[in-house]
Amino acid sequence: MARYSFRLPDIGEGIAEAEIVAWHVKVGERVEEDAQLADMMTDKATVEMESPVSGVVVELAGEVGDLIAIGSTLAVIETDAEGDDTVDAPPADTPVDEEIAAETPGAEEVSDAEAAPPPQPVRPEPVEGPSLSAAVEKKDGASTSSARTEHGKAVLASPAVRARAKHLGIDLSQVQSDGDRIRHADLDAFLRYSAGQGYYAPGASRARTDEPIKVIGMRRKIAENMAAAKRAIPHFTYVEEMDVTALEEMRADLNANRGGRPKLTMLPFLIVAICRTIPQFPMINARYDDEAGVVTRHGAVHLGMATQTDAGLMVPVIRDAQDKNVWQLASEIARLAEAARSGKAKVEELTGGTLTITSLGPLGGIATTPVINRPEVAIIGPNKIVERPVFDGDDIRRAKLMNLSISCDHRVVDGWDAASYVQALKKLIETPVLLFAD
Incomplete structure (x- = not known):
């Protein structure tokens, strides 16, 4: 028998450590070569770690939520090979071996406390x-x-x-x-x-037991990033109302004649408008390195798209959005959203954004105050579309209206700049033929 020490490899991005977000094996279990050992998270990408050898797992580096340094031992596997490959086996009387013996199937001695299952809370049954x-x-x-x-x-x-x-x-x-x-x-x-005797009236609410949930993985990254953004960035938010009646009519016409192309939502049109107005307002499409004191105004629009997943909020990036038409944007939006929700988004698809758009769709609310995706300096949030009567000269007509929110970093973007930018967006949105004019 030999023990193989599997050390956490360099996953890239120049990172020094990674977080354990899931174990797929337990101490005492047999693992085959190339089988999944663990899921490790770096920034917003999850990487699957596979076993390089077959054998029995005798030691794991930590629990879910722990941070492991690159190059340190992630797991120790006892293989069938002769000799001692990489690490010395610890003495039999060490705490590690005692734990392994207790958890390994076939161990001869198990304490009473370990053999007995933990007591389950007993809830009184309602008496009727x-x-x-x-x-x-x-x-x-x-x-x-x-x-x-x-x-x-x-x-x-x-x-x-x-x-x-x-x-x-x-x-x-x-x-x-x-x-x-x-x-x-x-x-x-x-x-x-x-x-107090167990009777509950029909429809009455019952108290639920407290449920402690460890903040790990994606949720911890979101918490850290949002806290850093609010702590470091002086936010301000500007909201403007837009009449999207004509745009919705154009969208309906295009969808009715789309053929085999993807169905269009409001988002591709808004992205086109964003990209067409950015050259006049380069301070919006920028990243601020506050440690170096440098603001980089980017020529290309790499648009982050806030996407809700089961693991939490992810922001896949539409590369060179300014070079894509509404149909190409619709396809890319669908592809990136599916990759994010299925956990298959690549690291390069989750980094390098220069501006972010966040939309709650039908849940959009009247107005939002989105948090900037640091180190970007702005984030745009369209809200839900509502129908209301509006004055058109002396007449009253039915209109589809939408509020658009933008949050900006006040260290880089002035209020006048943000308001002027949104007014330029409004002109294109309310006169949608301009979106396709040269």
């Missing part, structure tokens, strides 16, 4: 119907199981009280009353007193 009420007693010790008063008279209730009791699933014969008639107050008292 008369059995619950028969067990409930008032403070003076009188049983609530009788449907008659202490004088032997039947307890009465109004039709409204009976209807409410039926809706709540309460047997009126189990409800105590100080008079000869059950009132709403008596139902309220019954509900308050019996709630």
